[in-house]
Amino acid sequence: MDFNFTEEQGMLRDSLAKMIRDQYDFESRRKVVASAEGWRKDMWMQFAELGLMMAPFSEEDGGLGGGPIDAMVVMEEFGKGLVVEPYVPSVVCGGGFIKRGTDAQKEEYLTGIMSGETIFAFAYAEPRGRYNLADLETTAKKDGEGFVINGHKAVVIGAPWATHLIVTARTSGDRRDKNGVTVFVVEKSAPGISTRDYPTVDGRRASEVYFENVAVGAEAVIGEVDNGLPLIELVSDEAIAALCAEACGAMKVAHEMTVEYSRQRKQFGTPIGKFQVLQHRMVDMFMEYEQSVSMTYMATLKLGDDEVTRKKAASAAKVRIGQGGRFVGQQSIQIHGGMGMTDELAVGHYFKRLTMIDSEFGNVDHHLKRYTELSAADVPAAAE
Amino acid sequence: MNLEFTPEEIEFRKEVRAFIEENYPKELVGTGTREDLSREQFLAWHKILGKKGWSVPAWPEKYGGTGWTSTQKYIWGEENARMDAIMPLPFGVSMVGPVIYTFGNEEQKAKHLPGIRSGDVWWCQGYSEPGAGSDLASVKTTAVRDGDHYVINGQKTWTTLAQHADWGFFLCRTDPNAKAQEGISFILVDMKTPGIEVRPIKLIDGTHEVNETWLTDVRVPVENLVGEENKGWTYAKFLLAHERSGIAGVARSKRGIERLRDIATQETVDGTPLIETPEFARKISQLEIDLTALEFTELRTLASEAAGKGPGPESSILKVKGTEVQQRLTELTLEAVNHYGAPYAYGMEATGNGAGIGPDYADFAAETYFNMRKTSIYGGSNEIQRNIITKMILGL
Missing domain, CATH: 1.20.140.10 (Butyryl-CoA Dehydrogenase, subunit A, domain 3)
Known part of the structure; x- marks a missing residue:
C-alpha cells in the first residue's frame, strides 16, 4: 500500500498551484466569470502547455503516462482555485471516451484534446432523465451507414466553449432500457445542432443543446452500437472521482478561510475562534474534509477494478463528498456570519461550487441507492 | 385545551380568504418568493391592507391594531401564505412601530405610526456595524449632542432594503464612557438627511438586498430620540424579541x-x-x-x-x-x-x-x-x- 504521489505528480501539483496563485486570484476569476466569454482561452492554453491535458493519458496515446491520479491532482488544485475551465468535460470525459475509441478517433481528436485546441463537453443529462444515464429521450435512428440524432440535452457544462460534443442517445429499446444506448462524437457546429447558452450559479457556463435531424456517419460511434452504457458508466465514474477531488480542494480552502476568519474576527472582546461551539464545528468541518480526501483516493484507486467494485467506490465517494461538501459549505457561511453571505468574499463562491457538485453525475440519494443495489447484488462475493 | 376552530373562526377564515382573493394584486401573484422586487411591488399589498385597516394586526387597537385573537392572527398568516402574498415588511410594522407605541412620546406616535400603517413610509434598521454583529452592544456609531440636534457619525451594515428607505432607526452611542449596554440611544433618522450614504452589498445569490449605510455629520433633531437617552439597549432588546417571534x-x-x-x-x-x-x-x-x-x-x-x-x-x-x-x-x-x-x-x-x-x-x-x-x-x-x-x- 502506498499513498504517496510520484515525483512527477508532485511537480505537476506545485507548478499548477503556482500558476493558479499567480494568475487565477479571486479578483481575476471574478472578472472572467462576469465577462461575455466566461472563461479564459489563454489560461486554458497555458494549462495545456503545463502538460495538464497530457498528464492522464498513456504514452502510447501521446500522453505523459499518468492516469486518474494525475487528473485527481489537477482537480484538487482546480477546486482550490475555483477554476472554471472545463477540465472534467473535455479531458476527463471527452478524453475518457476518445481514448477508448477507434484508432481513427484517437488519431482525429486526442492530439487536439491534449494541446487544448479541441474542447469537449459531455451531453449526457436530459430534462426528464434525472441521474439515470440510460433514461434517454434523445434518439439516434439508423440511416444508411450512419445515424440521425434528435433530442434535447440539459445543462451541458462547458458546452458554450466546446468544439465537440460527446452525446448519448437511444438507438434501440425503450426509454430506460440498459441496452440500446450509443455514444456519439459530433462537432458542435454540425448542421442541426443549436444551443441556448447561460451562466450557472457557480460561475461556469452551460447550454441546453438541441439536436434536430443531426446526421452523423458510422465513424461517429464510440464503442459499440446499442451497448454504450458500460462505457458511459465507466467514464462517469472517472468524472465522479475527478469532481470529488475538486470538492476536496474547495473544502480545504473553505475550511482554512473559516479558521482564519475565526482568528481575526472579534466579538465580545475575543476572537470568535475561541468559542468552543465554533471550535468543535470547525473540527467537524476538518474531519469531513479529511474523510472526503480519503474517499477520493479510494475511489480514484479503484477506477481500474472490476465493475462492481469500481461503481461502489465511486458511489460511496460521491455520497460522502455530497454530505461533507454540504456541511463544510454551510458552516463556512455560518461562521463567517453576514460576511459569508456577500459576493465580495471568496468563501461564498466555494460554498456555491460545493453545493452544485452534488447535482453533477448523481446526487447523494442517487448514489446511496446505487450503492445499496450493488451491495444487494454483490452478497455472494461478500460472503466469500 | 382544544385544537378545534370555533364557528366564528371558520367564518373569519372565509372572510379573510375572500378579501385576499378579491384584493391581492393580480400582477403580484407568483412573485412572492422572489428577492428582487421593486419598492412598488413590496408596498402594494401593504397599502391595500392599510386602507382596509389590516396592515398591523398585532398592534394594540388604539394604534390601529385589529384586535384579533392569536388564533385569528394565525389564520390571517395562513391565508396570506396560501397566496404567497408579499406581506408588509417587518422594519416598520414589527420592529420600530412597537418600539414607538411602547416607548415613544405622543408627537412621535402621531408623526410616525400612520405612515407605518399605510405603507407610505419605508423604514430600515440601523443596528449592525462591521464590528458589532453578534456583539451588538459594541456599536461604535456616535450621536453627539449639539444644541437641539444630535450629530451622528459612523457606519452601519446589513441595512436591509435601505435603498428604498424613507426613515431608519439607529442604535447610536450617546455616552462613550458608560458600559457597553448603557450609553446607547435609539434614534429615528430621516434617510434624506445630508451626510447619509447607502452603498449596495451584493449577496451570494446575486441580489441587492442589504447595504452599508455611512453616516457623516448627520444632524438629527433631538426630538427624534425615542424614550430616554442612553436607554436604547432596552428598546433594542424589546425589538429583537418581537423580530424573533415573527x-x-x-x-x-x-x-x-x-x-x-x-x-x-x-x-x-x-x-x-x-x-x-x-x-x-x-x-x-x-x-x-x-x-x-x-x-x-x-x-x-x-x-x-x-x-x-x-x-x-x-x-x-x-x-x-x-x-x-x-x-x-x-x-x-x-x-x-x-x-x-x-x-x-x-x-x-x-x-x-x-x-x-x-x-x-x-x-x-x-x-x-x-x-x-x-x-x-x-x-x-x-x-x-x-x-x-x-x-x-x-x-x-
Whole structure:
C-alpha cells in the first residue's frame, strides 16, 4: 500500500498551484466569470502547455503516462482555485471516451484534446432523465451507414466553449432500457445542432443543446452500437472521482478561510475562534474534509477494478463528498456570519461550487441507492 | 385545551380568504418568493391592507391594531401564505412601530405610526456595524449632542432594503464612557438627511438586498430620540424579541412544502414520481414533522402572549427551529430540481439571456437556497439564540 504521489505528480501539483496563485486570484476569476466569454482561452492554453491535458493519458496515446491520479491532482488544485475551465468535460470525459475509441478517433481528436485546441463537453443529462444515464429521450435512428440524432440535452457544462460534443442517445429499446444506448462524437457546429447558452450559479457556463435531424456517419460511434452504457458508466465514474477531488480542494480552502476568519474576527472582546461551539464545528468541518480526501483516493484507486467494485467506490465517494461538501459549505457561511453571505468574499463562491457538485453525475440519494443495489447484488462475493 | 376552530373562526377564515382573493394584486401573484422586487411591488399589498385597516394586526387597537385573537392572527398568516402574498415588511410594522407605541412620546406616535400603517413610509434598521454583529452592544456609531440636534457619525451594515428607505432607526452611542449596554440611544433618522450614504452589498445569490449605510455629520433633531437617552439597549432588546417571534415563518413554510410536493410530483426518478420514492418521501415527511413541532410551539407561545406575557426568551426557540425548517425546505427544493438548479436566473436577466431554462419551478431554486443561509445568521445568529436560552432559561 502506498499513498504517496510520484515525483512527477508532485511537480505537476506545485507548478499548477503556482500558476493558479499567480494568475487565477479571486479578483481575476471574478472578472472572467462576469465577462461575455466566461472563461479564459489563454489560461486554458497555458494549462495545456503545463502538460495538464497530457498528464492522464498513456504514452502510447501521446500522453505523459499518468492516469486518474494525475487528473485527481489537477482537480484538487482546480477546486482550490475555483477554476472554471472545463477540465472534467473535455479531458476527463471527452478524453475518457476518445481514448477508448477507434484508432481513427484517437488519431482525429486526442492530439487536439491534449494541446487544448479541441474542447469537449459531455451531453449526457436530459430534462426528464434525472441521474439515470440510460433514461434517454434523445434518439439516434439508423440511416444508411450512419445515424440521425434528435433530442434535447440539459445543462451541458462547458458546452458554450466546446468544439465537440460527446452525446448519448437511444438507438434501440425503450426509454430506460440498459441496452440500446450509443455514444456519439459530433462537432458542435454540425448542421442541426443549436444551443441556448447561460451562466450557472457557480460561475461556469452551460447550454441546453438541441439536436434536430443531426446526421452523423458510422465513424461517429464510440464503442459499440446499442451497448454504450458500460462505457458511459465507466467514464462517469472517472468524472465522479475527478469532481470529488475538486470538492476536496474547495473544502480545504473553505475550511482554512473559516479558521482564519475565526482568528481575526472579534466579538465580545475575543476572537470568535475561541468559542468552543465554533471550535468543535470547525473540527467537524476538518474531519469531513479529511474523510472526503480519503474517499477520493479510494475511489480514484479503484477506477481500474472490476465493475462492481469500481461503481461502489465511486458511489460511496460521491455520497460522502455530497454530505461533507454540504456541511463544510454551510458552516463556512455560518461562521463567517453576514460576511459569508456577500459576493465580495471568496468563501461564498466555494460554498456555491460545493453545493452544485452534488447535482453533477448523481446526487447523494442517487448514489446511496446505487450503492445499496450493488451491495444487494454483490452478497455472494461478500460472503466469500 | 382544544385544537378545534370555533364557528366564528371558520367564518373569519372565509372572510379573510375572500378579501385576499378579491384584493391581492393580480400582477403580484407568483412573485412572492422572489428577492428582487421593486419598492412598488413590496408596498402594494401593504397599502391595500392599510386602507382596509389590516396592515398591523398585532398592534394594540388604539394604534390601529385589529384586535384579533392569536388564533385569528394565525389564520390571517395562513391565508396570506396560501397566496404567497408579499406581506408588509417587518422594519416598520414589527420592529420600530412597537418600539414607538411602547416607548415613544405622543408627537412621535402621531408623526410616525400612520405612515407605518399605510405603507407610505419605508423604514430600515440601523443596528449592525462591521464590528458589532453578534456583539451588538459594541456599536461604535456616535450621536453627539449639539444644541437641539444630535450629530451622528459612523457606519452601519446589513441595512436591509435601505435603498428604498424613507426613515431608519439607529442604535447610536450617546455616552462613550458608560458600559457597553448603557450609553446607547435609539434614534429615528430621516434617510434624506445630508451626510447619509447607502452603498449596495451584493449577496451570494446575486441580489441587492442589504447595504452599508455611512453616516457623516448627520444632524438629527433631538426630538427624534425615542424614550430616554442612553436607554436604547432596552428598546433594542424589546425589538429583537418581537423580530424573533415573527421569524418562525410557519405559514410560509407550509406553503413552501406544498410547493415542494408539487415539484416532487412532477419530477420523476426512473418513471416514478420523486415524491413516491422512499428516500424523498421520508425527507418531506421529516420536514413536515419538524414544521408541526415548530407550529405547535409557536401556538403555545402565542397563547401565553395572549395571556399577557410578552415575547420572552422562548422566542429564541422559534427563531432557531423556524430558520432550520426554512433552510431545509430550500435545500430539498434544490435537490428536487436536480440539474436545473444550475442555470443562474439573475445572471441570465443581467445578460439579457432571458429566464426559464428548464421547468418554471426550477427558477431561483439554487439562488433561494443560497439566500436562505442568511436566516441562521440574521436577527441574532442561531448561536446567539442558543446563548440566550442558555442564560435566560437554563440559568447557566
